[in-house]
Amino acid sequence: MSIDDSIHDVETIPIRVGIIGYPVGHSLSPKMHTAAFRALGLNWEYSLLPVAPEEMQDAIEMIRREVWRGLNVTVPHKQAVILLLDFITPQAEIIGAVNSIVNQNGRLVGYNTDWIGFLEALREAGFDPANRRAVVLGAGGAARAVVYALLEQGETVTIANRNQRKAEALALEFATQFDREIAVLSLDDSAGLQSAINNAELLVNCTSVGMSPYPNGDPLPPEIVLPPHLTVYDLVYNPRETQLLKRTRAAGATGIDGLGMLVHQGAEAFRLWTGLDAPIEVMRQAIE
Numbered sequence: 483m484s485i486d487d488s489i490h491d492v493e494t495i496p497i498r499v500g501i502i503g504y505p506v507g508h509s510l511s512p513k514m515h516t517a518a519f520r521a522l523g524l525n526w527e528y529s530l531l532p533v534a535p536e537e538m539q540d541a542i543e544m545i546r547r548e549v550w551r552g553l554n555v556t557v558p559h560k561q562a563v564i565l566l567l568d569f570i571t572p573q574a575e576i577i578g579a580v581n582s583i584v585n586q587n588g589r590l591v592g593y594n595t596d597w598i599g600f601l602e603a604l605r606e607a608g609f610d611p612a613n614r615r616a617v618v619l620g621a622g623g624a625a626r627a628v629v630y631a632l633l634e635q636g637e638t639v640t641i642a643n644r645n646q647r648k649a650e651a652l653a654l655e656f657a658t659q660f661d662r663e664i665a666v667l668s669l670d671d672s673a674g675l676q677s678a679i680n681n682a683e684l685l686v687n688c689t690s691v692g693m694s695p696y697p698n699g700d701p702l703p704p705e706i707v708l709p710p711h712l713t714v715y716d717l718v719y720n721p722r723e724t725q726l727l728k729r730t731r732a733a734g735a736t737g738i739d740g741l742g743m744l745v746h747q748g749a750e751a752f753r754l755w756t757g758l759d760a761p762i763e764v765m766r767q768a769i770e
């Protein structure tokens with residue numbers, strides 16, 4: 483029996499998936515996926531795999547040999563794992579990061595589901611992302627998935643980062659890939675940032691500022707005024723109500739927290755592993 487044939491059978495040996503990272507103890511994915519497997523009556527087991535960078539190669543070979551169905555991948559392996567896989571999707575290649583792996587009978591395929599999760603979460607919150615104007619704060623790994631998603635939707639994107647050179651490198655890379663102009667700002671350039679925000683419908687925080695254990699952080703300079711027409715998406719989900727989202731609501735603008743993206747990137751991984759639609763509400767409730 484192939485792995486695919488066995489997915490819907492109730493077997494004594496569970497089908498295995500898990501999350502590989504270093505550390506992984508803080509991850510909400512086990513709760514989310516375990517709840518989903520239970521809800522659909524699947525005999526699947528989700529494990530934590532704390533694996534140091536120097537042990538990654540052995541760990542990935544173990545996954546291949548021992549017929550795990552797949553993995554989620556988290557910090558610090560999202561980029562480095564690419565070299566250990568047999569194939570990655572074009573989207574994961576452009577974003578430069580894999581957060582989900584599917585084991586297709588010993589062939590390991592890498593996906594990026596973060597960008598899909600982001601778009602699904604936006605739509606779910608009532609924001610149609612097609613052909614809008616967005617300002618993205620940050621130029622790291624999370625920003626890459628978000629900028630990819632927005633460009634894929636035909637949005638006009640401005641990237642603002644503390645380290646402007648990093649933003650310029652990212653903009654150049656994606657501008658070439660999508661044949662689009664991408665504006666770049668330093669987070670210190672308050673006048674430029676205010677003007678870009680006034681002209682945008684969407685602002686996305688892809689920096690880690692505001693995240694626990696520093697929940698008082700705010701990625702935007704205090705003098706920036708948020709116009710009421712703006713939708714602010716904060717990728718930070720811990721805490722859910724960040725300083726930036728408090729400020730957004732105080733300004734009469736619309737705020738969306740980062741939990742939806744987490745749920746929807748997980749739902750997409752679930753779909754890739756099982757071939758089934760994920761029980762979104764069960765997954766959300768498991769981590770809320």
Ligand code: ATR
Pocket residue numbers: 619620621622623624625643644645646648669688689690691701
């Ligand atoms: P992730 O995978 O979460 O995106 P990352 O790749 O380390 O993590 O990127 C972190 C992002 O948060 C970067 O854009 C970083 O800005 P720099 O490129 O200038 O370092 C941003 N960031 C982190 N701490 C920050 C701070 N105190 N102020 C402003 N930006 C910050």
